[in-house]
Amino acid sequence: MAERRCGTAPPPADRTVHDRDWDTLDLDGHRHERTAFAEVDLTGATARGAVFRECTFRGVEFNTAELVDSAFLNCAFTRCSFFDASFTDCKLVGSVFDGGAFDLLKVDGGDWSLVGLPGADLRRASFTGVMMREVDLTGANCAGTTLHRVDLADAWLHGADLSRADLRGSDLSALDPLATTVRGALIDPEQAFTIAASLGLRLG
Template sequence: MHFAGVGFNASRHAGAAFTNCTFKRCTFFDARFTDCKLVGSLFRQCTYTLFEVSGGDWSFVGLPGADLRQAGFDGVRMREADPTAARLEKATVTGCDLSGAILHGAKLTGADLRASDPSSLDPLTVEFKGATITLEQAATLATTMGWHVR
């Protein structure tokens, strides 16, 4: 399915499936997705304000260059998602499975990343100054950089 120029304003989606969909120039103002499946979907030139995602499967989702500042993702499966160069400043990305995600060039400054899988985050290609992480995540990142944690 292809959505172009659609306003998903103040929409609520629970348990819905938008698999392999394309969203182009859509508006997600005060949109909420709860336990939804968006596997393989692609978002291009969309706007996100007061955007919240809780649970669900967003694996293989394309969000290249998305402006997701202050968005909320909690407990979302995002395996091999592609938020390349996405703006996630002050976003909440907690308890998310980001294994294999392509985070190259993403901006995570001030983001809350607690309990998310940081194993695919390359500290040399991602901005994350002031991000909140756990001690366990810090050890994972240090190991990723080749440091020996004891």
Template sequence: MPEVVEGREFVDEDWYGEEMVDRVYSGCTFRRVDLTDASTQRVTFTGCTFANVRFNASRHHDTALVRCAVERSELFDAEFTGCKLTGTTFTDCGTRPLRVTGGDWSFVSLAGADLRGVTFTDVRMREVDLSGANCSGATLTGVDLSAATLTRADLSGADLRGSDLTALDPSAVRLAGAVIDAAQAVVIAQALGLRIG
């Protein structure tokens, strides 16, 4: 069993390139920690705060950030594969270019985030908050966006094929140039009150 680190504060630490495996952090604070080029595997963060943390070019596999707060942090070129981020909130973060494959990002708040050109593939994002987020040119394929908050989101030019768009109100988002499949076209037409003959 991995050791559980509880309630510790890490400030101005250099974890550049560190390989973290089978660790557990609970209620910890990471402030101005450099995780550039770091990697995590089977690491769990629960109820932690990340403030001004550099996640640049970091790689995360089967890692969990549950009910965490990520504030004013940089995720340039970060990758998350099979990770669980349920209930985590991102505030004033640099999130481009971010790549997410698989995993569960349900109940995550990315409200107002700049997500231009990011990639989410086969990710569970039930009840995610993307209100006011700029997702133009993003790839959101095979994503479960059921019950998501999408008000004022910019999805123009985004690839949305295979994603659940049942929560989408076409009148409340920007969709110009977005790519969808035939089944999604039916869902959007119905949301507009159109009858399909």
């Protein structure tokens, strides 16, 4: 399990949901707390206003799921698949991801602050207009990732690969270009000033 940067690990589950076929299930308004989901198929599931609090997900398939205005608070995801899944205005504060697949994952809006994604392969994922304050992207592969208008204040970016990433409009105040790969990344002029200042450069 990846180390949880902030907060505590989810407590032991009060109940377990194992090996269920919930593909295309409508999860609107579902409420789950301290529940462990193991090998559950949520392919194509939809959810609006669902809340999962202190839950664990192991080997769960979220492929092509469409999650809107839902919350996964202080949850843990281990070896889960998010192929072509979409999170719109969702809150994942304090959750942590260990392994898993994120190809074509789309995150639009919402709050992913204090989320742990160390070492994650996010090369084909996109994040737009998301709050990701203090997110842990240590060693993450974000080469070519879209991180557009993302609040990355106080993010952990050491060892992350942001080469060719679209970083326009994002808060890069936590970026150390000497400890992060940024070759070919797309930034705007204001961000260039921020990075120059972090290197101690003066613009004439």
